[in-house]
Amino acid sequence: MSNTAMLEVEGLVTGYGSTxxxxxxxxxxxxxxxxxxxxxxxxxKTTLMKTLCGLLPVQGGALRFLGEDIGHAAADRRVLAGLVLVPEGRMVFPSLTVHENLRLGGINVRARPRWKHNVERVFDIFPRLRERSSQQAMTLSGGEQQMLAIGRGLMAEPRLMLLDEPTLGLAPVMALEIFALVRRLTSEGLTLLLAEQDVHRTLEVANHAYVVENGRVAAEGPAAEIAGDPRIRQAYLGL
Known part of the structure; x- marks a missing residue:
């Protein structure tokens, strides 16, 4: 992990309307x-993720991505810049096929010329999606839908991927596959912001961690230090 900040959040205030x-x-x-x-x-955590990608407005503070102010940029402009959300709950298009979902993921003008190459890359990462390419997304298992959601995010050629609760509701063996995928993607150069309930495994794959409580940062530091601090473990992580 370099010292270069891809994303900077300063004094962010956000929510839902007046809440x-x-x-x-x-x-x-x-x-x-x-x-x-x-x-x-x-x-x-999810409110923060939605604000970072432009689904919720910034009510106060500043957002910068790759040095540019994006606090009031439209969601599609953030995707074009390389900031891509894989949302909690997967949110695939159920009546569309796997292939059609992936095509939509690569629709931005920066990624569109390479959509065929990117589909092949996703299929190499997720062979099961290749096998199910013509199936409607609604026919996939929860784990396969999560693969599709991540694959759709990769189609946009992200510089920074926001992964919101990717193992939520998945069987333990599938959750392990997701964490293995996180390691693979980062080894290939992708930067990830990962919000996740599985504290143990998240701290194993993370370089740096922020602990959020009541919409504020309660603690932060290198992941190994967070994992080893008994005060933080007991007070904030339930460990």
Whole structure:
């Protein structure tokens, strides 16, 4: 992980209408590796992710991606810049085929010329998706739908991928596959911001971690230090 900050969040305030969920939160995602977002359900992780990708408005503070102010940029402009969300709950298009879902993932003008190459890359990463290319997404298992959601994100050629609860609701063996995939993607140069409930495995794959509580950063540091701090483990992580 380099010292170059791809994403800088300063004093972010956001939420849903008049209901504020994130209160002055600041963090940095450095290029390379995995930055982890940890915290209980309702801590504000998903709200933060939605704001980073442009699905919720910034109510206060600043967002910078690759040195550019993106606080008021439209969601599609953020994707074009390389900031891509794989949302909680997968959110694939159920009536479309696997192949059609992937095509939609690569629709931005930067990635579109290489969509065939990128589909092959996704199929190399997820051979099961190749086998199910013509099936409707609704016929896939939960684990296969998560593969498709990540594959669709990769089609956009992200510089930074936001992974929101990728193992939620998955069988343990499939969850292990997702963490193995995280390692593979980072070894290939992708930067990840990972929000995840499996604290143990997340800290094993992460370089740096932020613990979020009530919409604020309660603790942060190298993942190994967070994992080894008994005060943080007990107070915030339930370990």
């Amino acid at each position: 504020r969920v994130v209160h002055g939160l600041s963090l940095k995602v450095r290029e390379g590796g995995v930055t982890a977002l940890l915290g209980a359900n309702g801590a504000g």
